[in-house]
Structures are given as structure tokens and as C-alpha cells.
Amino acid sequence: MPGLDIGYMVGLVPVILGYVPLTLAMASAAMVFALVLASLLAVERVARVPLLDRLVVLFISFFRGTPLLVQLFLFYYGLPQVLPVLTRIDGVTAAILGLTLHFAAYMAESIRAAIVSVDRSQMEAAQSVGMTQRQAMQRIILPQAARVAAPTLVNYFIDMLKATSLAFTLGVTEMMGAAQKEAAGSFLYFEAFLVVAMIYWIMVEVLSNGQKALETYLDRAYAR
Amino acid sequence: MTNILRAAILAGIVAISAPAVEAEEAVLSVGMSGGYFPFTFVRQDVLQGFEVDVMNAVGEVADLEIQFETMTFSGLVGALDAGRIDTIANQITITPEREAKFAFTQPYVIDGAQVVTRRGNDAIAGVDDLRGKIVAVNLGSNFEQLLRDLPFADEVEIRTYESNIEQDTALGRVDAFVMDRVSSAQVIEQSPLPLQLAGPPFSEIRNALPFRDDKEGRALRDKVDAALTTLRENGTLSEISKKWFGSDITKPSAE
Numbered sequence: 001m002p003g004l005d006i007g008y009m010v011g012l013v014p015v016i017l018g019y020v021p022l023t024l025a026m027a028s029a030a031m032v033f034a035l036v037l038a039s040l041l042a043v044e045r046v047a048r049v050p051l052l053d054r055l056v057v058l059f060i061s062f063f064r065g066t067p068l069l070v071q072l073f074l075f076y077y078g079l080p081q082v083l084p085v086l087t088r089i090d091g092v093t094a095a096i097l098g099l100t101l102h103f104a105a106y107m108a109e110s111i112r113a114a115i116v117s118v119d120r121s122q123m124e125a126a127q128s129v130g131m132t133q134r135q136a137m138q139r140i141i142l143p144q145a146a147r148v149a150a151p152t153l154v155n156y157f158i159d160m161l162k163a164t165s166l167a168f169t170l171g172v173t174e175m176m177g178a179a180q181k182e183a184a185g186s187f188l189y190f191e192a193f194l195v196v197a198m199i200y201w202i203m204v205e206v207l208s209n210g211q212k213a214l215e216t217y218l219d220r221a222y223a224r
Numbered sequence: 225m226t227n228i229l230r231a232a233i234l235a236g237i238v239a240i241s242a243p244a245v246e247a248e249e250a251v252l253s254v255g256m257s258g259g260y261f262p263f264t265f266v267r268q269d270v271l272q273g274f275e276v277d278v279m280n281a282v283g284e285v286a287d288l289e290i291q292f293e294t295m296t297f298s299g300l301v302g303a304l305d306a307g308r309i310d311t312i313a314n315q316i317t318i319t320p321e322r323e324a325k326f327a328f329t330q331p332y333v334i335d336g337a338q339v340v341t342r343r344g345n346d347a348i349a350g351v352d353d354l355r356g357k358i359v360a361v362n363l364g365s366n367f368e369q370l371l372r373d374l375p376f377a378d379e380v381e382i383r384t385y386e387s388n389i390e391q392d393t394a395l396g397r398v399d400a401f402v403m404d405r406v407s408s409a410q411v412i413e414q415s416p417l418p419l420q421l422a423g424p425p426f427s428e429i430r431n432a433l434p435f436r437d438d439k440e441g442r443a444l445r446d447k448v449d450a451a452l453t454t455l456r457e458n459g460t461l462s463e464i465s466k467k468w469f470g471s472d473i474t475k476p477s478a479e
Contacts, residue, residue: 169299186260
């Protein structure tokens with residue numbers, strides 16, 4: 001096996017790093033939107049509003065039931081044929097939209113499970129001391145649910161961060177797209193893909209440390 | 225009071241419409257994969273290659289601002305169809321199917337389809353030896369269609385790829401790949417991959433720029449086509465070709 005072209009790899013690092021802000025921006029925007037949407041969906045799933053519940057079930061079923069890549073292609077290349085206005089949505093927006101809808105469906109289930117995991121008796125106890133349902137939810141149930149949901153939500157964010165690599169299929173040159181193009185020009189595939197893999201890995205490691213800090217913070221009431 | 229209001233509104237309209245008018249200063253959005261050496265590729269984050277030079281020259285002659293959009297090869301036609309880009313500069317070969325759907329300029333590259341194998345694989349000396357073999361082609365490329373049109377097509381196992389056909393052939397996962405002759409020769413010469421040309425080119429291909437077949441698309445096509453004629457006549461096309469390929473691939477060869 002011929003040796004690695006170290007000089008090429010070193011030269012590639014700043015090129016790929018230049019795309020880190022775009023990757024982080026897409027993943028972060030999608031995460032914020034997905035958290036909001038997922039919370040609404042989860043609360044609805046717990047409350048089971050008639051009729052609306054059916055729509056939510058359908059939404060979750062579709063976005064969990066089809067691959068993200070299929071959804072992205074459907075929004076970006078498919079829908080504009082039916083609604084020409086959608087041509088105006090650029091690749092970055094389409095990627096954020098796709099990631100949001102896709103991951104919101106998963107995160108809704110995760111948040112719902114976390115809410116349900118807090119024993120019903122706590123709601124009754126809170127109400128027995130005079131709290132309204134809303135107060136009980138905000139002060140007693142949700143802080144505990146957040147603690148349960150946090151690790152899985154961070155997991156989804158990590159997954160989302162890596163899923164941004166699919167945006168290249170929508171014409172967005174992000175980290176993977178940049179590596180792919182550099183590899184196609186230099187034919188140094190191993191070097192190019194190794195560099196991009198290491199950078200993703202380091203980013204996720206940093207996030208994992210953030211996760212530990214977040215868990216410690218949410219666990220503070222339970223610390224002994 | 226009303227005068228001030230009117231002035232403010234007028235100023236607002238001017239402020240809004242001024243950049244809008246400027247933006248309309250004919251932009252030609254050109255799609256390419258950015259991963260097809262040496263036609264369109266990236267080195268140290270700089271998009272370059274034969275197609276990039278040709279389109280920049282076209283932009284200069286036709287007074288169009290060229291905007292490059294890179295995306296996976298198989299997504300390009302969809303993007304053109306959906307109006308996300310105005311044309312594709314990625315060695316697009318004129319085929320009857322594509323001609324029925326798109327308005328093409330004159331051909332600006334005339335080339336041949338080429339079989340390429342791993343270095344040392346002398347069992348394949350041309351297209352006829354592909355019987356019973358596994359052959360890689362780029363998804364959505366005309367080379368895929370060329371292979372399917374072979375009289376013995378049912379005996380060839382065709383594998384379609386988004387990218388990296390050169391690498392899979394070098395690794396021995398497939399027996400050969402089929403691409404155009406000039407890029408194949410360039411890849412063999414300039415890449416570290418162990419590859420060799422297998423026999424002579426087997427089919428003439430003519431590359432041109434496709435535009436949407438509507439009023440706007442055809443108008444753009446005519447503008448770009450006129451620019452190509454100018455570039456051909458003043459020798460720019462042949463100059464760009466020599467820069468990237470060492471020969472003139474923009475005219476029918478004498479061989």
C-alpha cells in the first residue's frame with residue numbers, strides 16, 4: 001500500500017474546516033425548529049386533541065416511515081413540479097426544512113416518552129397542593145421530563161449534524177461535498193475522506209462533552 | 225404631511241427597486257458536478273477545469289454574469305428542469321432523448337467513448353470484450369445509455385455510480401469503466417490510480433449546453449450559442465482545450 005499523502009491532508013484541513021460553520025448552522029437551525037415542532041407534537045400526543053391527533057399521527061408516521069434522502073429529493077426536486085413557487089427555496093433552506101420535519105417526528109416520540117415517564121401521581125400531588133395543571137406541568141413534570149429526554153435529544157442532534165452531509169445532493173457544498181469534490185480532482189480518496197471523517201468525529205466529541213455538562217445541570221436536583 | 229409621506233414612499237420604492245434592477249443584469253446560472261476531472265473539479269476549494277474556462281469566456285463575450293452551482297451529477301438534469309439552473313456545463317452529450325426535451329447549443333466538444341481498465345488487465349482490449357464483465361458508468365450519463373444500446377448489452381453487468389468510478393476500477397471491484405476518451409487519458413496521466421486505456425474509442429460523442437425548451441430558455445441558448453461561435457472563430461475554444469488536454473477537442477478530429 002502506498003503511503004498517505006500527509007502534505008495533501010494537511011492542506012485539505014483548512015478547506016474542510018471552512019465548511020464547518022455551514023454544517024453547524026444548518027444543524028443548529030434545524031435543531032431549534034425541530035425542538036419547537038417536536039414539543040408541540042409531543043404535547044398533542046399526550047393530550048390527544050380529537051382530529052388533530054390523527055393528523056399528528058399521520059405526520060409522524062410519514063416522516064419516520066420514509067428515508068431522509070427521499071424526503072429531501074421530494075421537497076427539492078419533486079414538489080416544484082407541482083408548485084413552481086417552491087423553486088425559490090434554495091438548497092440550504094430545503095435541507096433545513098427536511099432535517100426539521102424528519103427529526104421532529106423522531107424527537108416528538110422521544111419527548112412524549114419522557115413526559116409519560118413522569119409518574120401520573122406527581123400531577124395529582126401537585127394539583128392537590130393547589131397548582132393548576134399548567135403550573136404542575138411547568139414546575140414539576142417538564143423539568144423531570146427534560147432530564148429524561150436530554151440524552152436522546154443530544155443523540156438526535158449528533159445524527160442531524162452528520163445528516164447534513166446529504167445536503168450535497170441538493171447542490172449545497174458542505175463538508176462532505178467539499179471532500180468529495182477534492183477527492184474527484186486529486187484521486188486521493190483515502191486522504192480526503194479520512195480528513196472529513198476526523199473533523200466530523202472531533203465535532204461530535206465536543207458535543208458529547210457538552211452533553212455531559214447538560215446532564216449534570218439537569219441532574220442537579222438529584223445530586224447527592 | 226402627505227408630501228413627506230409620498231416622498232418617503234417614493235424613496236422606499238427607489239431603494240427597493242434599485243438593487244432589484246441590478247440583480248436582473250443577466251445572470252447565467254451554470255450547473256456542474258465539480259467532480260469530473262479535468263472538465264470540472266475542485267482543488268483547494270477552487271472550482272476549475274475546461275468547462276469553467278469555457279463558461280467564463282462565454283460570459284465575457286455574451287455579457288452574462290456566470291454563476292456556478294455544483295451538485296451531484298445525477299441531480300443536474302432535475303435542477304435544470306426545475307428552473308434552479310439555466311444550463312449544465314458538464315460534458316453533456318447530445319442524445320435524441322435529451323434533444324427532444326432540451327434546446328442545445330452547437331457542440332463545443334467532440335470526443336469518443338472509451339473503455340478503461342485496471343493497469344495490467346489486458347483481457348479487455350475494447351468494447352467487444354465487455355461481454356460477461358462488470359462495467360462502471362456515471363449515473364445518468366450518456367455512457368450508460370451507450371452501454372445499454374450495445375447489441376450484447378444483456379451480457380454486460382452495468383453498475384451506475386454517483387461518483388468515483390475510477391477508484392472502483394482501480395480497486396478491482398469492477399472490470400472496467402466507460403467515460404469519454406479525453407478525460408480518461410487525463411485521469412491516467414495525472415492521477416496516481418493504476419489504470420489503462422482499453423482499445424480505441426468506440427463511439428463519437430458531441431457535447432453541448434442544454435437549455436430549457438421554452439421561450440426564455442431558447443433566447444438564452446441563442447445568446448450563448450452566438451458566444452460559442454465567436455469563441456470558436458477567435459481561437460479561444462481551441463486555446464482552452466489545449467490548456468487542459470494538450471489537444472483540440474473542440475473540432476472533429478482528423479483521425
